[in-house]
Amino acid sequence: MAFIFLIVLAFKTLTIPYIKGKSCDFISLSALARNFGFKTEITDTTLNLWSGTEKILINPKDLSYNGKVKGSLKCLKINSENAYLDAESAIYIASILKGKYYYWDEKKHRVIESAYTPSIKSIRVNDDWIKIVHNIDLEPEVTGEDTIVKIIVPYGFYFGPPYIFFDDVAFPVREIEITYSAKGTVFTIKLRKKCGFQTKSLTGIFTLKLITSNSENKEQNIKTKKETENNKKEHFVHNKIDIMVIDPGHGGEDPGAVSKRGTKEKDIVLSIAKKVAKKLRKNGFKVILTRDKDVFLTLGERARIANRSKCDLFVSIHANYSRGNRAHGVETYFLSEAKTKWERSVAAFENSVIKYEIKDTVGERNILKWILGDMAQNEFLRESQDLAAFVQESIVKKTGCLDRGVKQAGFFVLKGVYAPSILIETGFITNPKEEKKLKSKKYQEKLAEGIVRGILKYKRYYERKYGKH
Numbered sequence: 001m002a003f004i005f006l007i008v009l010a011f012k013t014l015t016i017p018y019i020k021g022k023s024c025d026f027i028s029l030s031a032l033a034r035n036f037g038f039k040t041e042i043t044d045t046t047l048n049l050w051s052g053t054e055k056i057l058i059n060p061k062d063l064s065y066n067g068k069v070k071g072s073l074k075c076l077k078i079n080s081e082n083a084y085l086d087a088e089s090a091i092y093i094a095s096i097l098k099g100k101y102y103y104w105d106e107k108k109h110r111v112i113e114s115a116y117t118p119s120i121k122s123i124r125v126n127d128d129w130i131k132i133v134h135n136i137d138l139e140p141e142v143t144g145e146d147t148i149v150k151i152i153v154p155y156g157f158y159f160g161p162p163y164i165f166f167d168d169v170a171f172p173v174r175e176i177e178i179t180y181s182a183k184g185t186v187f188t189i190k191l192r193k194k195c196g197f198q199t200k201s202l203t204g205i206f207t208l209k210l211i212t213s214n215s216e217n218k219e220q221n222i223k224t225k226k227e228t229e230n231n232k233k234e235h236f237v238h239n240k241i242d243i244m245v246i247d248p249g250h251g252g253e254d255p256g257a258v259s260k261r262g263t264k265e266k267d268i269v270l271s272i273a274k275k276v277a278k279k280l281r282k283n284g285f286k287v288i289l290t291r292d293k294d295v296f297l298t299l300g301e302r303a304r305i306a307n308r309s310k311c312d313l314f315v316s317i318h319a320n321y322s323r324g325n326r327a328h329g330v331e332t333y334f335l336s337e338a339k340t341k342w343e344r345s346v347a348a349f350e351n352s353v354i355k356y357e358i359k360d361t362v363g364e365r366n367i368l369k370w371i372l373g374d375m376a377q378n379e380f381l382r383e384s385q386d387l388a389a390f391v392q393e394s395i396v397k398k399t400g401c402l403d404r405g406v407k408q409a410g411f412f413v414l415k416g417v418y419a420p421s422i423l424i425e426t427g428f429i430t431n432p433k434e435e436k437k438l439k440s441k442k443y444q445e446k447l448a449e450g451i452v453r454g455i456l457k458y459k460r461y462y463e464r465k466y467g468k469h
């Protein structure tokens with residue numbers, strides 16, 4: 001009895017005007033603003049909502065909160081007067097702006113406010129598994145067939161975007177829809193092709209392992225992979241640093257930054273990356289380049305190459321852009337929330353490759369990779385920061401260029417990588433002097449030497465710190 005009593009107290013319901021649609025309920029932007037006290041603005045390309053200093057920005061592509069991408073909308077309809085969001089996304093937005101746990105009750109078309117912190121902490125998705133981290137008293141169940149698998153978590157509450165879409169056709173999971181029923185939270189996982197599955201429950205972690213036809217043949221592989229995944233951190237700590245992924249930014253139809261004189265970032269960084277790879281190999285590293293010619297790669301593909309190689313470090317190489325022609329110097333980034341306007345603008349530019357990626361996907365219902373990386377990089381924050389510091393210092397020392405420092409921002413490309421990762425902006429191709437240097441083989445050689453020395457220094461530091469096992 002006491003339990004039931006508590007539940008009554010812990011949940012409140014609210015009503016808000018909604019419109020019944022074919023596949024979901026809609027809430028208008030103005031109704032959302034009125035009921036939750038938000039300010040709104042509709043521009044040609046975005047919808048903005050504010051609550052005090054908290055800001056949500058929605059474009060057809062994604063939904064970002066204070067500059068950080070949070071998810072994609074399930075549905076958005078705009079006419080000349082108002083915008084209509086699917087109710088689940090609308091209520092999710094209200095939750096983040098208000099710092100509360102609101103859920104849309106599909107059956108009774110109302111908002112439920114929960115006083116509990118969510119009992120389902122996260123959902124993580126990889127090439128061949130889906131993990132749900134939850135309170136230990138919950139027992140997820142699985143039902144499903146063919147290409148649709150449902151994970152039901154009785155009495156479980158999840159807080160996050162209601163819809164996640166994976167655009168990469170090589171990725172087995174196409175989309176995940178999150179709904180709430182009287183029973184609890186339901187994760188509906190839609191797969192690109194038929195998969196078998198196995199489940200495993202460990203204290204607070206539920207794993208759904210997908211078995212595709214190629215993985216069945218590789219039992220041994222699965223076993224080793226499983227062990228590594230279950231012990232990501234240990235795997236990382238126990239190993240020496242010897243597998244490197246070097247990622248030359250952009251490529252193919254995406255030129256990256258382009259100078260007034262037509263120098264393209266994609267060409268410069270490929271050339272530097274090849275030099276870095278060569279030098280690292282000389283130093284005994286196994287090196288994988290995400291691209292070794294002028295081809296287009298999605299940001300998701302880059303992360304996947306990194307994870308498949310089980311790399312110890314991931315280094316993405318870029319060249320910088322500014323509006324004027326004076327900015328110059330090197331800066332090295334690790335993945336974390338941007339703190340300054342400049343950091344945000346650099347990340348926005350490097351992330352803008354997404355616009356080339358979505359043309360292959362299903363229109364408005366877009367990308368979301370953020371969950372993939374959401375947890376991944378947190379584990380490596382400290383290491384990434386250290387690596388960034390070593391590499392930045394060493395480049396500046398070797399080239400004598402201006403030290404713009406170690407910075408942090410939300411780069412998509414770093415998000416999905418299970419290893420310490422950095423992104424180097426090697427210089428500004430918009431500054432004529434620096435552009436000339438960046439184009440010269442001699443300077444590229446110096447930059448590469450600087451990068452490699454930084455990595456070597458980090459390797460020594462790291463292996464001394466954690467010991468060799």
Ligand SMILES: [Zn+2]
Nearest residue numbers: 249256318319
């Ligand atoms: Zn770039």
